[in-house]
Amino acid sequence: MWKQNKFWQQAGTWLGLLMLLAAVTACNFTQSAFAQTANNAGSAFAAAETTLAYEHAGKITPAYASSSFLSYQSELSGTDQSLISQATGDKRTLHRLLALYMPAMQVVNAPCLSNSCNWQKQLTQLKNASAAFNEAGS
Amino acid sequence: MKKQWLSITLGIVTATGGFLDAGTIATAGEAGAKFGLGLIWAVIVATIAVIMLVEMVGRFSAVSKKTYAEAIRENLGFRFYLFPLISELIAESLMLAAELGGISISISLLTGIPWHTLFPFVAIGIWILAWRAPFSLIENGPALLGLATLAFIAGIIALGGVPTHLFPTLWHPDFQQGTGADYLYLVAAILGSTISPYLLHFYSSGAREESWSTSSLILNRVTAIMGMGFGSMGAIALVVLSAIVLQPLQIGSSTLGELGLVLAKPFGVIGTYLFAIALFATCLGAALEVLLAVSYNIAQGFGWEWGEDKKPAEAARFNLVITIFLLIAVVIGLIGIDPLKLALFASTVIALFLPISLAPFLILMNDKQYLGEHTNGRFTNIVMVCILIMALLVAIVSLPLEIITGGG
Secondary structure (H helix, E strand, C coil), rough: CHHHHHHHHHHCCCCCHHHHHHHHHHCCCCCCCHHHCCCCHHHHHHHHHHHHHHHHHHCHHHHHHHHHHHHHHHHCCCHHHHHHHHCCCCCCHHHHHHHHHHHHHHHHCCCCCCCCCCCHHHHHHHHHHHHHHHHHHH | HHHHHHHCCHHHHHHHHHHCCCHHHHHHHHHHHCCCCHCCCCCCCHHHHHHHHHHHHHHHHHHHHHHHHHHHHHCCCCCHHHHHHHHHHHHCCCCCCCCHHHHHHHHHHHCCCCHHHHHHHHHHHHHHHHHHHHHHHHHHHHHHHHHHHHHHHHHHHCCCCCHHHHHHHHHCCCCCCCCHHHHHHHHHHHHHHHCHHHHHHHHHHHHHHHHCHHHHHHHHHHHHHHHHHHHHHHHHHHHHHHHHHCHHCCCCCCEEEHHCHHHHHCCCHHHHHHHHEEEEEEEHHHHHHHHHHHHHHHHHHHHHHCCCCCCCCCHHHHHHHHHHHHHHHHHHHCCCCHHHHHHHHHHHHHHHHHHHHHHHHHHHHCHHHHHHHCCHHHHHHHHHHHHHHHHHHHHHHHHHHHHHCCCC
């Protein structure tokens, strides 16, 4: 019984050490938290832009678009706070991203899915935000 | 004999529900969107592993007339049986919540109703199906709807095939600076989402529900290869489509709705319907499989009466587990985490516990008391050891990568 316990203790220790080694190694292959957040937001804004464009091109239904925009909302909400807390240094990039975030987020919260409003302007706002966030994340 | 061959649908539903599920769709979509064709190798490796495992577990149940869970308890003792059981309960409750979320999102994409609103109704629907539907309905219903996943292959053809500039990403993926950890994380998640223990318990129990015997061994082999092959084709096609459509647009496929754009590009509105149906079918099949697999596992391990074709009163505790486990998944789902993120997380948790779930294979599949002359050959044992080593490596890296990458 004692020998068995010792075996499991040793196995657990080795497993823990290997996990730690994997974590340390993986840290060298990963982006900073700020770049990761910017990248994810850029990707979500790009998805929102394509969704809006496809909806007005008749490639997807308004129901599909509004359901997708609900997901983009939860994906993007709080990004500004995360960027502020993760920013280390380059304040100009941070301010530029925050300036683009607000109007783009308004589009995500209230996308224009009919022709009665200026959806082309919304498309431009999403495109600008997507490009800037993706650049900051790369 | 004809009836036996007809039961090949068992393989198809196990493939659409077990191979293709919210986890596979999430990982395949993200893999293609981020790394082009650079992770197709991981899907192929996982497919080979799952074909071998499904063939083994089917052979075991057909010859020994016992399920995988029964044999673990009988051969390795009740205390050992609890190890894989607990690990599977943790991982599969997360996966079931993700599958329920996937069904809700598929209906939301068709109707525009928020998926959070639909979630409780979906859970009730699944409970009714699992409680009352006969095994044949659970087997055939999602299998037929699952044929919508063929739309992923049709989508590639409609877009003019795989562009030649993507081929080099097969062996030289597009790495942006600092995305190495994301790549490794997706490898772990692909393996975790493909080699799911619930798939093995469902298949093993299904073989007993259909009274397989030694005369079913060829059928078992064909089912394993064809069924898993079908699921794998769908997953690979989704990787390719994401690489063609989403990668140039710099869309990372972080929600299920954006993943549907891959079929909207070639087919327009019909494409989005096909995507929603494919998502609905695969998540429905998988939700039922996960739910039943856990109930089978517990009932068989504890020696209770079990069987989907039995009336609830005849297998009361088996049916009670269905209800309790579903309630746990509903509570997890109501927290409101995006189903795609939950599916990715669940796949990583499955990867973490995979060696515990698969280790008994090596012992049971070489036990002549159970399998007589049908024990594993040398080649199969070597492959099994390779799968276990791979599972151990994936388990070691999965948790650190989940923390570092923040879930991809």
